[in-house]
Amino acid sequence: MKDNFLNYNNYVSVDCVVLGYNEVENKLQVLLIKQKGPAPNTAELFKPQYAIPGDLIKEDESLDEAAARILEDLVNVKGLFLEQFYTFGHPDRVKDPKDADWLSTRRKDPLARVITVAYLALVRIDQINPSAGYFAEQIAWRSIKKIPKLAFDHNTIVAKALDIIQAHPEQHLVGRELLPNKFTLSQLQNLYEVIQNKELDKRNFRKSIKNNEYLITLNEKQKGVLHKPAQYYAFKKLKK
């Protein structure tokens, strides 16, 4: 019966893949943080890496709450779309020598295993104001096509998030989350094209999207543009 009182405690963290859409450049980007070193006087010894934002969970918060807190701390925005998508728990996932430095400044037991629950968040880059928080030296948006080498297994985590959203953009409310409240069908199409990384036919796109039960036509058109003004659309509130 000695197994009855096994006590394999583990660190549990939540990591967030924050995908941001830059409408002007029509690019999808991922939010990275540059790791903060230890006390300033020792900073020269510390080689910061880029990472996705994450933190250990707190005693009294759920996983969803932890993800929301991490994002709030970092991007100063509440109520973003957030979705758990996978949990990464390989025993060696934080044991690469490249990560030892950072862990030694942040953990009582730097070699302890960390299991991380990964979340996907969608944000409009122009609407949020990410700020380097207590756990980030600075933050950076990077194109999903040029993601640098990241700390821990974060490249794997980001790749899995991208797979998921590309397979089913509509299930992840991309339009609602990544566009302004009112938008044109061309804007919506551009977004889908970036996410799926392929061109779509205008006529066919409009035919299919107009079956979307949440899309509504507004009583408003573009003004002052140097071409035929486009109709504005919006999304209906979600049924709860």
Place this chain on the structure above:
Amino acid sequence: MKDNFLNYNNYVSVDCVVLGYNEVENKLQVLLIKQKGPAPNTAELFKPQYAIPGDLIKEDESLDEAAARILEDLVNVKGLFLEQFYTFGHPDRVKDPKDADWLSTRRKDPLARVITVAYLALVRIDQINPSAGYFAEQIAWRSIKKIPKLAFDHNTIVAKALDIIQAHPEQHLVGRELLPNKFTLSQLQNLYEVIQNKELDKRNFRKSIKNNEYLITLNEKQKGVLHKPAQYYAFKKLKK
């Protein structure tokens, strides 16, 4: 900087929703264990509940390995289909009074939070031999239509597993996992009907399934049946 050495350790477990297919009765069932009490002499004080099989993870195993171990211990079969599908981490998920008894016999700190990574497994009931292991008093198959009240939040976990498999049976290799190596199209159709809980048209089912790139026609028919013998089919090996 006091946050630097936060030490919120947590128990992490893996729970498995084992769905078994009984071809004869054409039923989908879920594998439950009846919780084992403390030492025999105190057993009369212990009110066992049904639960899905699960265990704390071990120090040196990945989540996938933990899931495989739990199943192996319980059903004595290796190499089953196993898929992580969600992680449940509400702070109170093991704090219902109904669960206090069992936890007090198994945990140094019975009130400690447990985060659990849930896996889905698919098995053919006639092919495996579940046995009560060190953590199960006995095991039981229960129809997915009549699942009793379970320990912890296990009813929620089972419900989520069922949602997932019903939405996309083909993505979860249902046929490959739940049928014999050679099978008839009627067998395959029966399985899909049980999983999706609706009747399918024979002609339409065959039309759609025959597009499946993994389905191959064998050089063999049923023998000795009291009706027109059916063609046997099989699944091609998966590309890795």
Place this chain on the structure above:
DNA sequence: ATCACTTATTGTACAAAATACAATAAGTAT
């Protein structure tokens, strides 16, 4: 050999959805 019985197998008409493809419309600026 015929027949009764049982399950396996197949086709066709129709509707709906996906795809390929280009001309016209509505503004602004000159």
Place this chain on the structure above:
DNA sequence: ATACTTATTGTATTTTGTACAATAAGTGAT
């Protein structure tokens, strides 16, 4: 009036989904 730019729309074709019932191939009984 014209040039320019992006918005908007339709049609033919293919593919996929759906509804629906007659024939085929065995066995066992006569």
